[in-house]
Amino acid sequence: MKDKVLVSPAPHIHDATTIPxxxxxxxxxxxxxxxxxxxxxxxxxxxxxxxxxxxxxxxEALIQYLRKVPIRISxxxxxxxxxxxxxxxxxxxxxxxxxxxxxxxxxxxxxxFGGLGNNxxxxxxxxxxxxxxxxxxxxxxxxxxxxxxxxxxxxxxxLISELQTIAPKAHAFVTSATPxxxxxxxxxxxxxxxFTQSPALxxxxxxxxxxxxxxxxxxxxxxxxxxxxxxxxxxxxxxLLGAAWLLWKNIIEWRIPLFYLATVAVxxxxxxGIPGSGxxxxxxxxxxxxxxxxxxxxxxxxxxxxxxxxxxxxxxFGIGCGVLTVVIRMMGGYPExxxxxxxxxxxxxxxxxxxxxPKAFGKVKK
Amino acid sequence: MRLKxxxxxxxxxxxxxxxxxxxxxxxxxxxxVVIHMSQHIGAPSKPVVSVGDEVKVGQLIAEATGFVSIPxxxxxxxxxxxxxxxxxxxxxxxxAIQITxxxxxxxxxxADDPNYMDLSxxxxxxxxxxxxxCGMGGAGFPTFxxxxxxxxxxIDTVILNGVECEPYLTSxxxxxxxxxxxxxxxxxxxxxxxxxxxxxIGIEANKPDAIDLMSKLCAKETAxxxxxxxxxxxxxxxxxxxxxxxxxxVPNAGGLPSAVGVVVQNVGTAFAIYEAIRYQKPLVExxxxxxxxxxxxxxxxxxxxxTPFQELVxxxxxxxxxxxxxxxxxxxMGFAIPSLEASxxxxxxxxxxxxxxxxxxxxxxxxxxxxxxxxxxxxxxMPSLIVAHVKVGDLDNAVKMGLNDCIxxxxxxxxxxxxxxxxxxxxxxxxxxxxxxRKK
Numbered sequence: 001m002k003d004k005v006l007v008s009p010a011p012h013i014h015d016a017t018t019i020p021x022x023x024x025x026x027x028x029x030x031x032x033x034x035x036x037x038x039x040x041x042x043x044x045x046x047x048x049x050x051x052x053x054x055x056x057x058x059x060e061a062l063i064q065y066l067r068k069v070p071i072r073i074s075x076x077x078x079x080x081x082x083x084x085x086x087x088x089x090x091x092x093x094x095x096x097x098x099x100x101x102x103x104x105x106x107x108x109x110x111x112x113f114g115g116l117g118n119n120x121x122x123x124x125x126x127x128x129x130x131x132x133x134x135x136x137x138x139x140x141x142x143x144x145x146x147x148x149x150x151x152x153x154x155x156x157x158x159l160i161s162e163l164q165t166i167a168p169k170a171h172a173f174v175t176s177a178t179p180x181x182x183x184x185x186x187x188x189x190x191x192x193x194x195f196t197q198s199p200a201l202x203x204x205x206x207x208x209x210x211x212x213x214x215x216x217x218x219x220x221x222x223x224x225x226x227x228x229x230x231x232x233x234x235x236x237x238x239x240l241l242g243a244a245w246l247l248w249k250n251i252i253e254w255r256i257p258l259f260y261l262a263t264v265a266v267x268x269x270x271x272x273g274i275p276g277s278g279x280x281x282x283x284x285x286x287x288x289x290x291x292x293x294x295x296x297x298x299x300x301x302x303x304x305x306x307x308x309x310x311x312x313x314x315x316x317f318g319i320g321c322g323v324l325t326v327v328i329r330m331m332g333g334y335p336e337x338x339x340x341x342x343x344x345x346x347x348x349x350x351x352x353x354x355x356x357x358p359k360a361f362g363k364v365k366k
Numbered sequence: 367m368r369l370k371x372x373x374x375x376x377x378x379x380x381x382x383x384x385x386x387x388x389x390x391x392x393x394x395x396x397x398x399v400v401i402h403m404s405q406h407i408g409a410p411s412k413p414v415v416s417v418g419d420e421v422k423v424g425q426l427i428a429e430a431t432g433f434v435s436i437p438x439x440x441x442x443x444x445x446x447x448x449x450x451x452x453x454x455x456x457x458x459x460x461x462a463i464q465i466t467x468x469x470x471x472x473x474x475x476x477a478d479d480p481n482y483m484d485l486s487x488x489x490x491x492x493x494x495x496x497x498x499x500c501g502m503g504g505a506g507f508p509t510f511x512x513x514x515x516x517x518x519x520x521i522d523t524v525i526l527n528g529v530e531c532e533p534y535l536t537s538x539x540x541x542x543x544x545x546x547x548x549x550x551x552x553x554x555x556x557x558x559x560x561x562x563x564x565x566x567i568g569i570e571a572n573k574p575d576a577i578d579l580m581s582k583l584c585a586k587e588t589a590x591x592x593x594x595x596x597x598x599x600x601x602x603x604x605x606x607x608x609x610x611x612x613x614x615x616v617p618n619a620g621g622l623p624s625a626v627g628v629v630v631q632n633v634g635t636a637f638a639i640y641e642a643i644r645y646q647k648p649l650v651e652x653x654x655x656x657x658x659x660x661x662x663x664x665x666x667x668x669x670x671x672x673t674p675f676q677e678l679v680x681x682x683x684x685x686x687x688x689x690x691x692x693x694x695x696x697x698x699m700g701f702a703i704p705s706l707e708a709s710x711x712x713x714x715x716x717x718x719x720x721x722x723x724x725x726x727x728x729x730x731x732x733x734x735x736x737x738x739x740x741x742x743x744x745x746x747x748m749p750s751l752i753v754a755h756v757k758v759g760d761l762d763n764a765v766k767m768g769l770n771d772c773i774x775x776x777x778x779x780x781x782x783x784x785x786x787x788x789x790x791x792x793x794x795x796x797x798x799x800x801x802x803x804r805k806k
Contacts, residue, residue: 005691006725007457007704009790011776012697013378013533013724017738017783019731117732117784253741304736309748311741360768361745362605362618 019116023076025251029242030083030299036225036235040146041091045231049086052098056082059106069115077116081105084124087232087295088339089131092144097135101127121346122306125339140334143178143228151228152179153221156212167195167205178228179213180291184335186210186274203276210274214282222289233292243298252302255314256321260297261288263322271330293325296338306346313349313356320345369571371596372606374744376777378533378599378698380572384664385536385657390544392668393681395471399441399672400452401427402462405711406500407507408434413463419446424474424648427463430495436508437498441650441670444468453708455675455694456701465672482644483554490559490643497642499649499712503527503538503602503632504695506713509639512631513559515624521560525611526553526567528576528633529595529602532696535716537653538633540666542569542576545637550583552636553590555643560629565590567633568607571597599698600775604630606744618745618771634715654678654710658693658719660685675706675717690725693718698776731784739778739788745771749778749788756795761802764795772796 037045060078064071073079082102089097105127113119132139145151152174154160163171174182185191186206195202212218221227225235232239246252268287273279288294301307301321308317321341328337404410411428421427421440428438448464479485485493495510515521526549530538542549553565567584569577569592577594584590593611595601604623605616607630614626623630631639634652641647650671657664662683669678675692679685693700694708697718739749747768755764769792778788 005689005702005704006727007691007702008727009787009793010697010699010701010774011780011789012691012693012700012702012718012720013780014728014785015376015378015781017781018728018785019734019783022734022736022783115732117734304734307735309735309737309740309750357748357767358740358746360618360747360771361609362615362621362771 019077020075022251023080025249026246026299027076027080027083029245030087030232032238032241033087033232033235033295036238037091037231040148040225040234041144041231042147045091048089048091048093048095048098049083049231051095052086052089052102053079053082055099055102056085056106059103060111063107063111064115067111072116075116078106081110081124081127084232084299085127088124088128088230088292090139090143091231092142093138097131097138101131104130117305119305120349121343122300122303125300125343125346128339129343143176145228146226148226150221150226151175152177152182152213153218153227154209154212155217155221156215159208159212163205163209166201170195170205170209174209178291178335179218179222179286180329180335182209182213183274183286183290184329187330189275206274207277210277214280214286216282219282219285219289222286230292233295236289236294239294239298243294246298246302252298253314255311256301256307256318257297259315259318260301260321260325261293263319264288264293264325267322267326271326287326287329291336292338296342297321300339301342301345306349308349308352308356310353310356310358313352316352316356317345317349320348369594369596370610371598371601372609372744374742374746374777375598375600375606376742376780377597378780380533380597381657382534382536382539382572384534385655385666386539388536388540388664388666390540390653390666390668393670393673393678395442395467396670396673396677397467398447398464398674399670400462400464400674400709401438401441401672402452402454402460402709402711403428403438404454404460405438405506405671405713406436407505408432408436408511410461411435411438413449415446415463417446417449420444420468421446421465422472422474424476424650426648427465434508434511436500436510437496437648438463439498439648439650440465441672442467443470443472453703453705455703455708455711455714457703476645476647479644479646483551483558485643487559490555493643493646494559494639496646497638497648499635499638499642501632502634502638502652502713502715504699504713504715506711509631509635512629513556515560515629519624520627521562521624521629522564522627523612523629524553524557524560524562524565525607525628525630526565526633526636527602527604527607527630528567528569528573528580529607530573531570531599531602532698532700532716533599534657534718535655535696536657537655537666537715539573539576541637541653542573542580542633546579546583548640549633549636550580550590551644552638552640554587555639556629556631556636557589562629563589566593566611567591568593568595568602568611570595570601599777600744600773603744603773603775605773618768620770649712652710652712652714654714655716656682657716658721659724660687660689660719660721662686669710671710671712673710675703675708675710678710678717679706679719685719688722689719690722691720693720698780699774728785730786733786734784736783738781738783742777742781744775744777745773747771749792750786752795753786753788753791756791761795761799765799769795769799
């Protein structure tokens with residue numbers, strides 16, 4: 001016998017999915033969002049994204065070297081984490097922020113637990129939480145308008161000029177904030193009361209701003225991504241393209257994103273307005289299209305390692321994320337709650353797995 | 367029509383095109399056969415011949431040793447040349463009888479019994495028992511035992527398994543097309559023996575010609591029906607087939623089909639039962655698909671039990687490139703064997719030979735928790751968690767999570783992106799658990 005054959009246990013065939021295959025496909029699915037951000041902000045968006053990815057890969061290699069385990073940076077998982085971390089940054093962020101965030105995400109978020117598959121929470125989101133806690137002003141302010149000059153996506157010039165004359169304070173605030181920021185702040189009645197001397201006028205102004213924020217043309221801007229925000233979060237269209245690719249390739253499963261988005265839609269339809277604004281169907285659309293929700297629902301809340309194993313569990317996870325996101329957006333100190341809600345639900349994942357464990361086929365009822 | 371199925375499962379490329387259209391060919395009588403004493407689940411048979419004895423085809427050469435056991439018969443005529451340990455088709459070595467042909471292919475006389483349908487159930491069962499039949503789908507459970515379910519578990523349904531969900535294999539498919547009539551007679555005999563009132567033949571949708579033919583053959587009989595099934599692996603696993611056809615769930619933790627009033631037999635087994643009862647012909651040959659990307663001309667061969675695998679490959683014109691893996695059975699549940707030394711057993715449904723690239727072995731990584739294994743498990747288990755418990759030696763929890771309910775279909779390992787050998791780990795766990803139970 002000179003020709004050796006392989007003898008290994010069944011099954012002898014495989015559907016050819018590999019970890020690199022999964023990870024690089026997710027990276028590929030994020031490319032449209034990256035292109036959109038370059039389109040709206042120029043090459044600095046690309047620079048920061050690649051810097052995040054590069055730092056993550058280097059950190060992973062260094063720690064794997066120190067741990068004396070095989071260096072597996074080519075599997076794409078570190079690249080993906082670094083990219084996702086950078087996607088959570090303002091395009092005006094200093095260059096060292098993606099570096100700090102990605103290094104923290106890989107070192108503390110992933111490798112200390114034993115690397116890929118062993119981390120309890122999403123490393124990219126942990127990296128973001130670290131940056132937010134350490135440099136809160138850089139993470140929540142200093143937003144940069146797109147190359148078309150869109151900051152808050154509002155396309156109502158008469159409103160803006162009206163504000164400039166009757167309520168300069170409101171004008172200054174509206175023109176320097178992201179849509180979610182505006183929506184969040186308009187719920188703060190003590191802030192609204194400082195717009196002008198007249199309480200009736202103040203309420204009127206707040207309502208007018210909010211109406212513009214949720215009108216059709218603003219929603220269009222939000223859909224395409226013509227709005228200030230984090231690098232990878234703004235273009236709903238580009239993110240949905242990537243999400244469709246991942247769903248079609250069976251890399252992510254529909255339950256978590258669907259239940260997450262549906263929960264947010266239902267809750268914001270009921271509670272998503274500002275005092276006195278009433279409700280409308282544009283409200284949930286505004287909330288779905290704003291902030292990091294689409295990126296979070298399709299790319300973060302679907303992370304294999306940190307989300308439930310069972311189908312029932314994924315439904316609970318999605319609903320949980322949705323409830324927390326709306327609670328933070330409506331009642332929290334931050335305008336946006338996607339990353340914290342996913343992080344929190346990550347922590348609940350083992351518990352969800354425990355209570356949703358399936359019964360074996362043919363299990364005899366006791 | 368909506369096709370019936372179970373929940374879960376995978377869709378491997380079926381690769382049956384190489385041999386599905388090829389009629390069964392009778393293989394030349396080999397010069398030597400090696401007949402194993404252990405071709406079935408249960409106690410090995412005991413030789414009743416000695417080296418030097420002359421035997422004819424069909425002659426008893428080894429007897430059953432207990433209830434769960436079967437006799438073995440000579441598959442060629444000639445002289446018994448060795449009784450020792452030979453390479454087994456499922457790996458390892460075990461006792462076998464080697465017969466060297468005298469070139470005559472002389473058979474014992476078998477009389478046709480035209481009134482075979484009217485025999486008593488006892489007589490029928492006796493003939494099946496005498497013929498040395500065990501399940502021919504692969505597992506090899508003695509058929510006689512399956513036909514004798516406990517008296518407190520009345521059987522109302524017999525399901526013939528013509529699903530052949532294993533990729534590459536086409537032996538059952540061809541047998542249905544060419545011996546459909548006999549298979550239906552076999553089904554009716556089985557129904558008589560277990561007292562069932564309905565008979566079903568489950569066939570996967572990728573064999574429309576077999577579905578048509580068997581439906582035509584069953585059309586006259588109201589008790590018989592063909593159940594076309596969705597193309598999905600493991601549609602032919604016993605519990606999954608029963609569920610798809612009848613919506614009955616065999617209880618887990620060691621439950622048998624008889625618990626839900628069902629007996630399942632492979633179509634090849636039904637054919638063997640028909641021959642055993644009508645002609646009193648013992649099981650000395652079977653259909654085996656020899657196929658794979660490196661086999662020059664894949665074939666469905668009618669081969670004598672004990673034919674060396676090398677001769678099967680030779681009958682197919684040899685290999686057209688270097689082999690990467692020899693698989694006895696199908697690629698999902700078959701056994702990889704180190705060489706073609708072993709020989710055809712009663713459960714050998716196929717010999718699949720893969721090329722070097724198909725046989726590549728990818729390194730096992732940590733579990734990603736992607737849950738693909740859980741989504742596809744036809745037994746609704748959580749393979750990744752069971753294996754995590756087995757890996758750290760926590761067998762109690764592995765068993766609690768259904769370690770012993772695993773049917774080893776391999777769907778989980780087929781989809782695992784981390785290439786974790788889930789079936790191998792579960793098998794290891796099962797063996798360690800069984801050993802621990804014995805020691806108690």
